[in-house]
Structure formats: structure tokens, C-alpha cells
Amino acid sequence: MTSDAAASLAVPTDADLPPLALDIDGTLTTPDHTVDPRVFDVLPDWPAPIVLATGKSFPYPIALCHFIGIPERVVAENGGVVCVDERVRLTGDADRVAAATDAFLEAGGDLCWGEADTVNRWRETEVAASRDADADLLRAVAEEFDLSFIDTGYAYHLTDPAVSKGAALREAAAVLDREASEFVAVGDSMNDASTFEVAREGYAVANADETAREAADVVLDEGYMDGTLTALQRVIEQADR
Structure with missing residues (x-):
């Protein structure tokens, strides 16, 4: 998907689309490490739950959810903090x-x-x-x-080695009355590998590290937000079949 094509992604709000687990840095950002403005056009229209799963501390993904206009469903600190539907839990030592x-x-x-x-x-x-x-x-x-x-x-x-994004996604999914295996995950780093392992399908964007690439079901040709939009387009196309 080219950058121009990615910008025109249309989300069918009445489709049976899966929930998403999305990393932030390198996945919803530009190569300059800023949030790609296209997240504000695409994510609010996604009809299934979205969990932002990041290594950043708790306030960062909460703020991003707020400004995007989606419910505050986040995994922060690589799984150490889980916040879904106003339930907050800390894990690890x-x-x-x-x-x-x-x-x-x-x-x-x-x-x-x-x-x-x-x-x-x-x-x-x-x-x-x-x-x-x-x-x-x-x-x-x-x-x-x-x-x-x-x-x-x-x-x-x-x-703490007992903490991971994948384990946190299982917990977040349970609060949402879902299974982690229903989610489609997109990420770029070794901390996303555990998410890929529990999700239905894991997409590594082109800028992903080797650990993420090996754990992903699909390694995309496009990087950063372009790659994420390509993944979402593929999910939409699969739902249409």
C-alpha cells in the first residue's frame, strides 16, 4: 500500500471486523517518532475494540486514546499496566x-x-x-x-519476566468478554512478539526488528503507519470474503 492509498483507507463500520492490539512507537508513528495523523481518521471508525499496547508509561497511551476519541483500553509498560473499561491492574514485582x-x-x-x-x-x-x-x-x-x-x-x-504484552492482552480480552485469539495485532519490536503469539494473526511492519519478524504471521513491505494501514486493509478484505 502506498502512502496515498493508505490515506484513503475506508473502514466499513457495519462489517464483522476483529478487535485490534496495536503497538504505538514504530507502528502508529512516522519515522520521525511523531504520531501519524492518519490514526485520527481510521481508528475511531473501527467497529471492534482496540487495545493500544506499548512500552510507554501509563499516561501516554491513555492520552492517545483520549485524543483519538476511542475508549481508554491500554496495555502499558510492556504489560505491567492493564487498563480496560475503567479497570486498572498492575502486574510484576x-x-x-x-x-x-x-x-x-x-x-x-x-x-x-x-x-x-x-x-x-x-x-x-x-x-x-x-x-x-x-x-x-x-x-x-x-x-x-x-x-x-x-x-x-x-x-x-x-x-519482571512474568510480565509481557501477550499476557496483558489475555487479561484485557477477558475484561472485554473476548479471547486474545480473536485479536489482530500489529507491532514492530521484540516486546510485540508475545502479542503475536496469542493473537489470531500478527503483522510486523517493515521496520520491525528480527524478533518481531520471526514471531509474526505476516511481515509487511511497508513500515510505520503505512504498514499498519496495509494490515488493516488486509483484515477488511478478509472480512469481505
């Missing part, structure tokens, strides 16, 4: 993550976000470090505290 972060800083590490650190200021279940941070030290700390080290391509994350 946040105390262990906090202890690991302290150890990282005491060893001379720096999260590299600056004094305000708006990336972590509202984070509740994990910690994220800039990709300018010392990755080797972060990996060592993760191993010491039995945490997962996730490189999303945008940041490094330390999180």
Missing part, C-alpha cells in the same frame, strides 16, 4: 525493579533522560533507560535481579 535501578545507578549507570526524566516519572512497574545508557551494565543488573532486559529499539527496559 515493582520493588525488585526499583532495587535493580538503584543498583544500576550506584554502579555509575545513568538512565540518560535528564533531570526531569519524564520517561520514568509516571512509570509504575518497570524502568526504561535511554539507548545511550550502558547496556552491558543494565544487562548485568537484570541478570543479578532476575529481570528481563528488553530492547525495543527506542529504549532499554528492565521488567
Whole structure:
């Protein structure tokens, strides 16, 4: 799908379309890391539930839902926070993550976000470090505290290994009286692999990393929002058959 064709995607609001699990960074954004304005045209018309599943802290996807005009159904912090239909649940061992972060800083590490650190200021279940941070030290700390080290391509994350977007999608689906296996998922990073594994179908956009590509059912030729729109067009076409 070309950029022009993607812009003309028409969502049939009366069709029996599946619910969606959509990553944000690299999936609903431009190559410049800004939200692609086409999300405001397409997502409000989707007739089935949409869950935004991201590595960002809780306020970011909530705000995006608000501005798009869709219900606040989100998986944040790589699965550490689940919010669906006004039910909010935190998962994972946040105390262990906090202890690991302290150890990282005491060893001379720096999260590299600056004094305000708006990336972590509202984070509740994990910690994220800039990709300018010392990755080797972060990996060592993760191993010491039995945490997962996730490189999303945008940041490094330390999180409880029991936490994942896929597990969180199962929980979100249950609140919606759905099965995770009904969802179509679109993403670009290793943190989306678990979502692909539980969803009915997983699409990796062209800019996806190797882990996401291997886990996806379909690897698209288009990247970023162009790829997402191509995936949605394919879903619409499948529903028409």
C-alpha cells in the first residue's frame, strides 16, 4: 500500500471486523517518532475494540486514546499496566525493579533522560533507560535481579519476566468478554512478539526488528503507519470474503 492509498483507507463500520492490539512507537508513528495523523481518521471508525499496547508509561497511551476519541483500553509498560473499561491492574514485582535501578545507578549507570526524566516519572512497574545508557551494565543488573532486559529499539527496559504484552492482552480480552485469539495485532519490536503469539494473526511492519519478524504471521513491505494501514486493509478484505 502506498502512502496515498493508505490515506484513503475506508473502514466499513457495519462489517464483522476483529478487535485490534496495536503497538504505538514504530507502528502508529512516522519515522520521525511523531504520531501519524492518519490514526485520527481510521481508528475511531473501527467497529471492534482496540487495545493500544506499548512500552510507554501509563499516561501516554491513555492520552492517545483520549485524543483519538476511542475508549481508554491500554496495555502499558510492556504489560505491567492493564487498563480496560475503567479497570486498572498492575502486574510484576515493582520493588525488585526499583532495587535493580538503584543498583544500576550506584554502579555509575545513568538512565540518560535528564533531570526531569519524564520517561520514568509516571512509570509504575518497570524502568526504561535511554539507548545511550550502558547496556552491558543494565544487562548485568537484570541478570543479578532476575529481570528481563528488553530492547525495543527506542529504549532499554528492565521488567519482571512474568510480565509481557501477550499476557496483558489475555487479561484485557477477558475484561472485554473476548479471547486474545480473536485479536489482530500489529507491532514492530521484540516486546510485540508475545502479542503475536496469542493473537489470531500478527503483522510486523517493515521496520520491525528480527524478533518481531520471526514471531509474526505476516511481515509487511511497508513500515510505520503505512504498514499498519496495509494490515488493516488486509483484515477488511478478509472480512469481505
